Amino acid sequence: MTGKSNLDLEYRSFSLSLSSPLETASGTIDSRDGFLVRLVDRGEGVTDPATVGYGEATPLAGWTESTADCEEALERARTAFRDDGPEAALESVDRQVAARHAVSLALSDLQANREATPLYRYLCRGPMIGRVPVNATVGDGSPSETGAQTRRAVERGYDCCKLKVGLRSVDADVERLREARRAAGSGVELRLDANEAWTYEEAESVLEAAEEFDVSILEQPLPAGALEGHAALRERARDVKIALDEGVLEHGIDAICESGAADAVVLKPMAVGGIDVARRMAAWTTELELTPIVTTTIDGVVARTGAVHLAASIPDVPACGLATAGLLAEDLGRDPVLLENGSAVVPQAKGLGIDEVWDK
Structure with a gap:
């Protein structure tokens, strides 16, 4: 998928409480906060209906960018999708790993949905794995x-x-x-x-x-x-x-x-x-x-x-x-x-x- 396309990227924030606080080297974690990403291919009408792919960006201190930097990166990706297409969107978040995870997962999910195949088979073109x-x-x-x-x-x-x-x-x-x-x-x-x-x-x-x-x-x-x-x-x-x-x-x-x-x-x-x-x-x-x-x-x-x-x-x-x-x-x-x-x-x-x- 290259160049400008019919893709729209949306995202919304979430906060998920942990069952019990988790002690880590970076401090106590009592919730996981991040962004759910939805990538919509609007298609070409009745004969080519819309297809959706989902991604998730859940930053973690010490491992990824901050939540604020992640949100800024997703906003850049949204603009890049609209103006220049998927490759530009991925490039725009190349240094923000959680944001890139969300964008690349949504793209992969979208393409696997287009091909009507489980995501793992889209990733490797291999046999069915139960x-x-x-x-x-x-x-x-x-x-x-x-x-x-x-x-x-x-x-x-x-x-x-x-x-x-x-x-x-x-x-x-x-x-x-x-x-x-x-x-x-x-x-x-x-x-x-x-x-x-x-x-x-x-x-x-x-x-x-x-x-x-x-x-x-x-x-x-x-x-x-x-x-x-x-x-x-x-x-x-x-x-x-x-x-x-x-x-x-x-x-x-x-x-x-x-x-x-x-x-x-x-x-x-x-x-x-x-x-x-x-x-x-x-x-x-x-x-x-x-x-x-x-x-x-x-x-x-x-x-x-x-x-x-x-x-x-x-x-x-x-x-x-x-x-x-x-x-x-x-x-x-x-x-x-x-x-x-x-x-x-x-x-x-x-x-x-x-x-x-x-x-x-």
């Missing part, structure tokens, strides 16, 4: 609370649990890991996500415990800038893989690969600028023999469903961080993705598969 594996997230809590959360996740059918660590002492987190493994049994994959919390010495200590309790992935144990430190940890690890999340935005895929800093990379579509960008990154990481893992940034249903389609477009994708709807007390509309036995059931309707959300 499900993608997802992990349960076990938040920070006491050892007994961690064990109880893990047990409930396993009872709900999850065979991969990711423990949030780094907010407590290393000894406390090791005890939490011990309880999680006891609750999960031997057949469940355990991952740890430290969100840059540790020094090298602390991470080294946790790595020993991770080997003992059969942890599969240790995610972002050191600050994002510490490529050499991550490479050294990876060299020491026997069976635990090192994954980078924050480090992906700071360094890029090529630098991570060249330094040997990771076995896997976490791709957040909202933070990298769209599912189209994330899809290209996933293809490149696979070529470089790194494993791509898709996660959300606690998004509304439009962006979250887009991330499910992205995961479905990646061959042999591992368990992804897509089971985040429960973190929201409210949403933009009905969720078309069913979570069942540790998998997300991929919508097979055309486009995103999302019903009308504009007037919710």
Whole structure:
């Protein structure tokens, strides 16, 4: 889709309360505020009716532009669509990743609707995919609370649990890991996500415990800038893989690969600028023999469903961080993705598969 067209971009703000406040390095989050985008192709009349595509921009401090900058970018995109068409609109928001995510997702949804194909098949032109594996997230809590959360996740059918660590002492987190493994049994994959919390010495200590309790992935144990430190940890690890999340935005895929800093990379579509960008990154990481893992940034249903389609477009994708709807007390509309036995059931309707959300 190039040049001037019949496309109209509209957007409206929203605020979604979280089920409970979330503590992060950037402060406490009690709501997710952003913009729902609707892209309308007016068509050419009765024989070519209007088609709609949806996008979502949900900025997150530390990962994307601010809410104010996002709104300014969407206004630029609206003008660019009217005056110059889709390519100009994408260029106008190139440096505002959440805004670009919304515009590119709306364009992709619109085109998949035109082709009457599910979004994931539009992204990869591949076979039908019924499900993608997802992990349960076990938040920070006491050892007994961690064990109880893990047990409930396993009872709900999850065979991969990711423990949030780094907010407590290393000894406390090791005890939490011990309880999680006891609750999960031997057949469940355990991952740890430290969100840059540790020094090298602390991470080294946790790595020993991770080997003992059969942890599969240790995610972002050191600050994002510490490529050499991550490479050294990876060299020491026997069976635990090192994954980078924050480090992906700071360094890029090529630098991570060249330094040997990771076995896997976490791709957040909202933070990298769209599912189209994330899809290209996933293809490149696979070529470089790194494993791509898709996660959300606690998004509304439009962006979250887009991330499910992205995961479905990646061959042999591992368990992804897509089971985040429960973190929201409210949403933009009905969720078309069913979570069942540790998998997300991929919508097979055309486009995103999302019903009308504009007037919710």
